[in-house]
Amino acid sequence: MNYAYMPGCSSHSSSRDYEMSALAVLKALGVQLEEIKDWNCCGSTPVSSVAPVTSMALSARNLALAEEAGYREVVVTCSSCYSMLKRAETYYRNDPAAREMMAGALKTMGRQFEGMVTVKHILELMVYHLGPERLAAAVTKPLKDVKIVPYYGCLLGRPQKAFDDPETPTSMDEALRITGAEVLRFDRKSKCCGGSVMLTKQKAVLRLVEEILWEAADRGADVIAVACPLCQLNLDAYQTRVNAEFGTSYRIPVLYFTQVLGIAMGLDKKHLALGKTFVPAGRVVNI
Amino acid sequence: MELLHEDQVERSFLEEITAYPGGQKIRSCQQCGTCSGSCQMAGEMDYTPRKIIEMVRAGLKREVLTSKAIWQCVSCYACTVRCPRGIMPTELMYALRSIAIQQGYCSSQEDSAVFYNTFCDVLHKYGRIHEPTLMGTFAFKGNPFRLMGMAPLGVGMLFKGKLGLIPSRVANIDEVRKLMALTRPKEVKAS
Structure with missing residues (x-):
């Protein structure tokens, strides 16, 4: 089973241990995460504070890239990336003004997002999708x-x-x-x-x-x-x-x-x- | 709070705020104080979140935008998930910070604003955040005490292999820059 994967900036630096252990555990469970090609920073709290609209557009680009590559689910390890991407997904679905803004920003770079991608945290993937039985079976x-x-x-x-x-x-x-x-x-x-x-x-x-x-x-x-x-x-x-x-x-x-x-x-x-x-x-x- | 004078009040402020994603619902605030009661940083604020909302509605633009409170929020969304009116005070804080920066209300001494702007600059450069660049640039922007305070953390992280030294870049960096140019508000100096 393959999912798109948003590593987030810290996975290349301060949280390499999170990424390594997450990928190792999922591999042992038979799940492959595939990095979104050319993903960008989610913006997190800092960009939201300087330019709230930009942070949503940044997340929209990541969702669009995953969708373009044919994925329907993006798995995220970092809670901040998760929160930002989920926020963009939610606004895209429920807020017409925000949807228009995101679509406009994506259009300038020749991209589009149809809202087909769902964002999932790795904890959600493990406990609610793979399920406790599958985890338990792997404990040696x-x-x-x-x-x-x-x-x-x-x-x-x-x-x-x-x-x-x-x-x-x-x-x-x-x-x-x-x-x-x-x-x-x-x-x-x-x-x-x-x-x-x-x-x-x-x-x-x-x-x-x-x-x-x-x-x-x-x-x-x-x-x-x-x-x-x-x-x-x-x-x-x-x-x-x-x-x-x-x-x-x-x-x-x-x-x-x-x-x-x-x-x-x-x-x-x-x-x-x-x-x-x-x-x-x-x-x-x-x- | 003392009596309001006409010249303190900016009637258009509320409309300015309601144009932001988190601002639409603040008209329906019932001033119950759930946000302030849920806030881990309320004790550090000059005005609690409940007061900030009421001040925005009263048109006290300068007082709100020069307050320390808007920079104390840790973006934990505890207020947002508890608000009985569906208001998102965290998003409101984002909007207020952004306006304070763009319209020249924010003090140059506000460390959080300096940090957040540095973050945006690094993002503009690489499309991603390179932690050593972010921490290093920020450390050197302040007084020497900041650098001295941050040095042990940086050295510790380096020693533990927690700093990726080579920046990871977005290949299509033009896309990120275009997007930032398009959506980042233009700076307007305060009159």
Whole structure:
């Protein structure tokens, strides 16, 4: 089964581990992702803030490229890309003015979009399309005595409420439970980590990160599992700074849920890129 | 809030805002405050999201566009999924930021605006975001403290193999540039 794939800019850089583990896990499940040829940046929060219309047109180009190549579904790993592409898809379907704008922008480059493409997050693909049984069948080395909190971040179910609950999502809980790990309750699972303004409003954002780390530590989590590149970087790379700022001593590995799945599926650790986190993945990896 | 004076009020402001994707519905806001109650950054704002909406409706253009509040939003959409009137305050913030930049209301000291504009420049260059270029350009744009603050992160990422050094480019970059030229609003200096 083949799907179009929107990697997003960070997959070539800060979240290479997400891409590598996602592709490895899907390959083991018999799914091939094929990169949209010549895809462009989704624009994310920054372009939306400077030129809201441009960000929608940027996403429309990606959807048009996938459609032109004959795909009907685009799979996205990054939550921000997902949110932006889904937003463009939704506006295209429901808002005539926005549709006209997107069509006009595409026309200037000789492209068009017919609205035939649906955007899907990789979590949606795994849990709701491939299904828990198929995931469970691939687990060969179940995780024992590992406690995990699933942290979804803000953009997975928002604003479109497309495949999971916008405030208390459950899809990652389900995917992680299949690995044999103990999946803990996590009330801050859809709170925002402030990733988009970490470089510009750091003091305020460290507080948001601290709250998430606090609950994870309080519940006794060995690992925080994430599904977004910015969440991963924010929770992982800034733990030292949080500790300095708040007098805490957090040291919780932050892994992509695809890495956790890959470990339980017994995949080659090289393909899961487990050595790239600031806080070492530790004993989860050595099982 | 003190009494409004006629010269503070710009009646056309509300119409300007309702032309944006997120602006159409703000006329129906019932001022319940669900947005402010849901906002993780409300404590950092000079005006909460609920107040911003009412100020837009009252025509307080300068106060809104020079506020710190519009730059504090982290775009988490918590307000948007909870609003009982279907208003999208996150999208409203995008529209307000864009207008503040385009019409010269935004302070040059607003780091987020500097960062977002840098992001757009990198996108214009490559069609994608090359993280080292983005972080490096932004780090050198501010005072030396910014560079010093960001350096450990950059070095750490490099050490962990989290920085792709060679930029990945869009082959048909002209398409992206054309699209940006067409849809990015022209800059109008404030009178």
